[in-house]
Amino acid sequence: MLLRRPGEDTMRPLITFILLSCLLPWQPESRANAASSAHSCFCQVTGYLDDCTCDVETIDHFNNDKLFPKLQKLLETDYFRYYKANLKKPCPFWNDNSHCGIRDCAVQPCPTDAVPPGIKSPGYKYTEAANRNGELECEKEKRLGAVDESLSEAAQEAFSQWNHHDDNSDDNFCEHDDEESPDAEYVDLLINPERYTGYKGSDAWKIWNSIYEENCFKPKAVKRPLNPLASGRGKKKETMFYSWLEGLCVEKRAFYRLISGLHASINIHLSARYLLQDTWMDKIWGHNVTEFQKRFDATQTQNEGPRRLKNLYFIYLIELRAISKVLPFFERQSFLLYTGNDTKDLETKQLLIDILHDAKDFPLHFDENSLFAGDKKQADRLKEEFRQHFRNISRIMDCVGCFKCRLWGKLQTQGLGTALKILFSEKQIENMAESGPSYGFHLKRQEIVALLNAFGRISTSVKELENFKRLLDNV
Incomplete structure (x- = not known):
């Protein structure tokens, strides 16, 4: 028989209460820290x-609930994956x-027979008639502007004129790759996804530094915030930069925000598809909250992170x-998203049209008429400067050492x-012929x-913010 000490029955509940009291405060504190983490990243990204x-x-609401699922389905189709x-x-x-020696930097090109014949055929370029006449003969492919003589005269004329248009067009904002170059290869985007590769450090920052410091509209003496290649990374520098940025005309501010938004989107992708585990058996990719906070947390980025997210x-x-x-x-009616599979091609076009109608119905569109308004000569000069700066940025992509990063x-x-080409071609689109x-x-x-x-990448980034917010709430 066990003997009890006097008062032991009354002391035991008290001791239990004290022990529980010591443990209980940790739960609210953890919740407070989680709320603080989410708040620090997203508190300024509203309104x-x-x-x-x-x-x-x-x-x-529009992206996550309506557009994103349809867009992902479209990008999995044959026309858009290659x-x-x-x-x-x-x-x-x-x-x-x-070049990046990390294996995750490599890109796996498509074998020739894996690409749908309607995509790799140069015989179809602009017209349904040309598309249905198959590929050009090999020797004709080598001749600049070669036209399949089995096409109708109208199709041949359209093909020839569009070749001339592509070669001489000055409305492009990018340097396009020569698709006929022997070094140009088809890549399946679904099996070469954009994700963290390990490409970072001075090589990666050299690319972004060249983009921001040499192509964004600002004096070279004004350094962007948190540029690791610049000195004086303090709060005063950040304040000076944004006070100067806000003093720019709307077009030059827009240019910076586009580049910053693209940069933010890429960083979100890398944080959302981060290499969490790498063993000889398997690789696990997933959300890295710490990496996301390092790039976007207000405290860790001296309030720069929320600005980046707003630019997204x-x-x-x-x-x-x-x-x-x-x-x-x-x-x-004459336009086809042609791969050679008539049934799937029609379904793909219908899905694309559905997405574009959803986009058109969005209630609060950006007003591109606010750009390049005013004096026509000055506006045209600024637009051309805008175009040349962006063309430079497209050329900088050929300096990226990681091939997968270069691809994306x-x-x-x-x-x-x-997108910029479209926005500045409103009259040409309005006057477009129904056929030909x-x-x-x-x-x-x-x-x-x-x-x-x-x-699709930008849409995915907006969707991923919802995922990161939920993860930070549960930290």
Whole structure:
């Protein structure tokens, strides 16, 4: 029989209460820290955007609940998953033969027989008639501007004129790869996804530094915030930069916000598809909250992170406006998203049209008429300067040492450049013929694939913010 000490029955509940009291405070504190983490990243990313009438909450609801699922389905189709790029072009700005030796930097090109015949056939370029006549003979492919003589005279004329249009067009914002180059290869974007590769440090920052410091509109003496290659990374520098940026005209502010938004989007992708575990058996990719906070947390970035996220929404509005305005180009009965499978091609076009109508119905579009307004000569001069700066950025992509980063960098800059081309071609789109070539405006297949995939990346980034917010709430 066990003997109890006097008062033991009354002491035991008291001791239990004291022990529980010591443990209980940790739970509220953990919740407070979690709320603080989410608050630190997202507290300033609300409400209306600079230079826009739209707000963040409207974009979140529209993208996450309506557009994102349809867009992902579209980008899985054969027409949009194959992108042709030359990843072997030398850097045009500095001598740099160093390439990323990390295996995740590699890109796996498509075998020739894996690409749908309607995509790789040069015989179809602009017309349904040309598409249905198959590929050009090998020897004709080698001749610049070769035309399949089995086509109708109208198709031959359209093909020839569009070749001339592509070669001489001055409405492009990007340097396009030569698709006929022996170094240009088709890449399946679904098996070469954009994700963290380990490419970082001075090589990666050299690319971004060249983009920001040499191509954004600002005096070289004014350094952007948190540039690791610049001295004086203090709060005073950040304040000076943004006070100067806000003093720019709307076009030059827009240029910076587009580049910053693209940069933010890429960083979100890398944080969302981070290499969490790498063993000889398997690799696990997933969300890295710490990496996300390092890039966007207000405290860790001296309040720069929330600005970057707001710029992500800005580029979303720009690209959304572009795809809404290009609807007439795709709605033409003669236009096909041709791969060689008639049934699937029709379904793909119908899905694309559905997405573009959703985009058109968005209630708070960016007003591109606010750009390049005023004196026509001055506006035209500024637009050309804008175009040349962006073309430079597209060329910088050939300096990226990681091939997978180079692939997605080229695609996303070409997509954004195509969006800008659309926004500044409103009259040409309005005057476009229902059938046959419309000499004032045209999109090549590469531009179409880049435009929708680039917007898909921005859309994915907005969706991922919802995921990171939930993860930070549960930290």
